[in-house]
Amino acid sequence: MKHRFFGAAAAMAAAALLTGCAIGAGGGASAGPNAEGEDRPGAPLVEGFESTVLKACAAEASETVAKIQERGTLHWGIGVSPPFGFKGGDGNWQGVEADNARELAALLGVEVQIQDYDYGIMTASLQSGKADIVGAQLFITAERAAAIDFSDYYYLSGQLFYVLEDSPYQTIADLDQAGVRFVYGTGNAQKAIAEKYIPQATISDAPLRGQLLLYEFLATGQADASMVEAAPMPVLLSKYTDPQLAAIGLEGRVTTPTASESEIIDPFEVAFGLPKGDDGWKSCIDAWVAEARESNRMQERIQYWLDQNIAG
Secondary structure, three states, X not given: OOOHHHHOOOEOOOOOOOOOEEEOOOOOOOOOOOOOOOOOOOOOOOOOOOHHHHHHOOHHHOHHHHHHHHHOEEEEEEOOEXXXXXXXXXXXXXXXXXXXXXXXXXXXXXXXXXXXOOHXXXXXXXXXXXXXXXXXEEEOOHHHHOOOEEOOOOEEEEXXXXXXXXXXXXXXXXXXXXXXXXXXXXXXXXXXXXXXXXXXXXXXXXXXXXXXXXXXXXXXXXXXEEEEEOOOHHHHHHHOEOOEEEEEXXXXXXXXXXXXXXXXXXXXXXXXXXXXXXXXXXXXXXXXXXXXXXXXXXXHHHHHHHHOEOOO
């Protein structure tokens, strides 16, 4: 599984900051169609969950599950990060995390309310009780783990640096110089990666405001480099052409349509964020994640959305 998804061609829409929407959890069949009857690889399961998962997610096993079922709604925190979370032309949430949200709600027998949060306040949304779970392509970091709990990982991710094509920067070594200005999205784990690979550069942050990449900082000369995950590289390079964007990986500039396994920077685990202290809720999510991975449904779901050509 480890880097399987990086080789898929992905075309996704970078979106503006969005508001939450309610999505029903009922209907469908056990073979894979989601709540709208959709039948495709990785479609959210709506019934027929394994007994071990149902047992782990019973109300008596977790205070959080009991609260969610009493409320009748799962509060799911999401981040704008195509193809994991974005809104389609019909205004509904789409992507890997929207599928995950629908599936977990079906497992618990409730509706789901999806609300987007800036990555700088993802942790606070769990601490304040506004979100029961965060599914937002959330990287496991020591800083986050000190404030929230994480499920077992469901995806392995990695990063690339991005610069303007006509800039002089060809390698990571070129970026690791005094005077180079690197900017990352507030709250993202990219700060630690930058400190590791380009410690001599000036590293600063700015709110993403729903954007996938802080392109305007590069385009207007406010920064020399930024960073985002490797998977959306094709859409970034096709979308940001005035001036043209370029990607830099471990082996220098990426010249192929997608980054190879050897070019991806620091692959690491992506998991669901959970409020601290409810071991039963974590056990429920871990059981669900394990089944989704073992059945290959999670891998198919991620691959499906990476393969989509989504017009935005």
